[in-house]
Amino acid sequence: MSSAFATRLARWMPRLAVAPGFALSFAFIYGLIAWNGVLSFSASRLLPNYEFVGLAQYVALFESERWHVALVNLGIFSFLFIGVGLALGLFLAILLDQKIRAEGALRTIYLYPMALSFIVTGTAWKWILNPGLGLEHLVRGWGFESFSFDWLVNPDRAIYTVVIAGVWQSAGFVMALFLAGLRGIDDAILKAAQIDGATLPRIYWRIVIPSLRPVFFSTLLVLAHISIKSFDLVMALTAGGPGFATDMPATFMYAMSFSRGQIGLGAASATIMLCTVAAIVVPYLYSELRGARR
């Protein structure tokens, strides 16, 4: 009897071992997502309440000018952050791949910003981009008296300063991913192409870059994901300002939920963010897990 129990216990051990972690994660992820969903259909303001108001919060959200600014900013930021990040990262990786002396040191330099908190880099860039004492002051000191660089405090330009700091922070990471991809390419193919008389730029354009497609895909995914979630950098650099000129969905959600007493609206904006990320990530996860099973 007891040995039968022991056998049964042994058979169930793997399930018992993952059960606590899985139960906690499941409740945390899906329970709280559902709860947030309920809040987004409620009339909650300063405190959560569960008076059902249908889609009213979503209607209010999409009628809010500030949310529109946040969406446009997300568009501008993502497009430039992903585009410039990919281009710069790939460019650096290709150059580094040319059997460069001191490659290790250069890689370390390009990548260190990724180890820092966005709050740290935001604080540093805020000082560099400060119109009074930073870059503007420096260039004027070089004799260009009329030089002006006030993007940080210019509502129409401030979002681009977030792009600069964001690209600075993550370009090295993109470089590392592409470099790993480049190192995975069989040298024999390149040699053969060279013997056929193809020039180096042509080899990269026609053979190497196309074969990096999977790296492009996962890098794109990660960068898109970073930009949709970006919160820290904006908070440290501009705090969403001037006014709400650099608001993004994540800072909008924070402002509504925790300082403006609009919990229902905050929950609705979080749900929209979730849907956006899910639209990108779920097909990816599905194909990855499919692939892993084969």
Next chain:
Amino acid sequence: MNSRHFHRLAIWSVLLLFAVFFLVPLYVMVSTSLKDMAQVRDGSLLDLPHGLDFGAWRKAWSEACTGTDCGGLKPFFVNSLLMVIPAVLISTALGAINGYVFAKWRFKGSELMFGLMLFGAFMPLQVVLLPMSQVLGWFNLADSIWGLVIVHVLVGLATTTLFFRNYYVGLPDELIRAAMLDGAGFWRIFWRIVLPLSTPILVVTLIWQFTAIWNDFLFGVVFSAGDAKPVTVGLNNMANTSSSVKEYNVDMAAAMIAALPTLLIYVLAGKYFVRGLTAGAVKG
């Protein structure tokens, strides 16, 4: 000079130029932190400091004000330490067990469980902020370091599970089967065979989790108040405190203090840090 040399030189110059671009902010942070305010005001961004004046560092560490509270960054730094150590250890341990099961003890539905958990590594965390702050309130953990630890463990679990699972998939199944024939059970195989082979992935996971949790700002700012704020929140509040005189040298020293632990890890174990980054990006 022939064209080959010219090419080499051109590549080198471009790479060096970018190295400067990546290094300038670090240089500006360090050099500004060593200046006094007179030099910050009168000099320019790239000037070398006149001497090694650690006054701004001292002030950032123990005297600078965030809001009305003037104890410097030290209490926040200690909070971050108290938070990061248990959170990293617990999330790594649970991740190792989960990864072991999902890789070597698959059962009906285990792939689906893994997939469902994995979504936690991708979802925008904004979606859990409001309900989670209520849950923490119920358990009296709002605004406490333990509340932050729990949230970081829950969020980190998806990542650590993924890391260990992907690593354990690569261990030969024969190893497990041979041990089973010898009569070893689930836990004995884990402790005696799998764990001793796990050093590389343990290091990667520990570094990854340490960096992620140390650098977190979102949870710190939402789930902590008063005495439990982590260093990122302390730094942000310090740098955004609106006082009549803005002390940029103190801000930069504070930023350096907040950055030092992860920078140190990066310099000492950069290889593992990069491995973690790529493991996080190229799943499977």
